[in-house]
Amino acid sequence: MRELNPLLHSQLRLGVMSILMSVEEADFVYLREKTESTAGNLSVQLDKLSTAGYIAVEKGFVGKKTRTTARITEKGRDAFIEYVEALKQYISMQ
Amino acid sequence: MEERKITEAESIEIITSMISRTKDRLAKGCGNILLMWGYLSVAVSALIWVLLVTTKNPAVNWLWFLIWLIGGTATPVMAKKMRRKTGSRSYTDRLTSCMWSVVGWAAIASVMLCLGFLLIGGKDSWSMMFAFAFIIVPMAEIMQGLVIKEQSLIAGGSVGLVAGLFTMCCISAHVALVANWFMPLFILAFAAMMIVPGHMLNSKAQRES
Numbered sequence: 336m337r338e339l340n341p342l343l344h345s346q347l348r349l350g351v352m353s354i355l356m357s358v359e360e361a362d363f364v365y366l367r368e369k370t371e372s373t374a375g376n377l378s379v380q381l382d383k384l385s386t387a388g389y390i391a392v393e394k395g396f397v398g399k400k401t402r403t404t405a406r407i408t409e410k411g412r413d414a415f416i417e418y419v420e421a422l423k424q425y426i427s428m429q
Numbered sequence: 430m431e432e433r434k435i436t437e438a439e440s441i442e443i444i445t446s447m448i449s450r451t452k453d454r455l456a457k458g459c460g461n462i463l464l465m466w467g468y469l470s471v472a473v474s475a476l477i478w479v480l481l482v483t484t485k486n487p488a489v490n491w492l493w494f495l496i497w498l499i500g501g502t503a504t505p506v507m508a509k510k511m512r513r514k515t516g517s518r519s520y521t522d523r524l525t526s527c528m529w530s531v532v533g534w535a536a537i538a539s540v541m542l543c544l545g546f547l548l549i550g551g552k553d554s555w556s557m558m559f560a561f562a563f564i565i566v567p568m569a570e571i572m573q574g575l576v577i578k579e580q581s582l583i584a585g586g587s588v589g590l591v592a593g594l595f596t597m598c599c600i601s602a603h604v605a606l607v608a609n610w611f612m613p614l615f616i617l618a619f620a621a622m623m624i625v626p627g628h629m630l631n632s633k634a635q636r637e638s
Contacts, residue, residue: 349440426437
């Protein structure tokens with residue numbers, strides 16, 4: 336039985352990954368609004384996902400304001416699919 | 430949302446809830462680019478029509494390029510602003526953006542070819558530019574309508590396409606595209622292709638928000 340990926344098995348990180356599976360790219364404000372999280376918490380979780388290579392984070396400027404955008408990587412996509420497969424196994428066992 | 434461990438059932442719930450939140454919805458002002466092109470085309474053609482009737486000078490036809498010049502400059506600026514406003518870019522957004530880029534390049538290529546043929550004395554080269562515009566643009570509009578399931582784009586594009594095919598037939602039958610009937614046709618077709626769907630998209634987006 337496959338173990339659930341601990342990096343994805345957390346509320347906010349899973350939320351972010353689910354969003355990024357559905358859109359090509361999303362900015363920080365969009366992710367914060369959709370996940371209803373705080374900026375600080377979201378920032379920490381994005382860093383964790385980025386360090387794992389699951390998402391690519393790009394920081395740029397729009398005028399004088401900073402704009403952070405995130406997109407899922409191939410590695411992240413594979414990890415998400417694997418997570419869902421493992422999840423199916425857990426659910427079918429219960 | 431917080432950083433906390435979850436159960437398997439909660440995982441499923443989070444995944445489905447997040448995916449449904451990102452479902453393609455019409456963003457406020459999504460019809461603005463269409464409206465800009467529509468009103469611009471109608472305004473420029475009306476201006477040319479008036480100038481042709483009053484001055485009888487065929488040189489005013491060069492003003493047609495104002496549409497490409499203004500529209501081509503304003504579109505990337507408006508699209509960038511729109512993307513910033515929505516905060517995300519979906520796969521549909523990418524597909525439609527690529528499709529309109531192809532339209533842009535096809536339009537530039539067709540204008541260049543027509544001007545080239547005009548220089549070497551091509552008789553119908555100028556008229557062919559209208560025919561190309563009437564065929565390339567509606568095709569992309571119909572496809573976009575099919576992708577985002579928007580009837581007004583499909584209907585408007587179809588009106589434009591029929592006008593384009595009609596223009597093609599006129600050129601091949603050597604019927605002159607006289608301002609008296611061709612300009613109203615051009616104005617009506619662009620209003621049906623861009624102004625009507627643009628307003629419909631904006632009002633739908635307003636209702637959805």
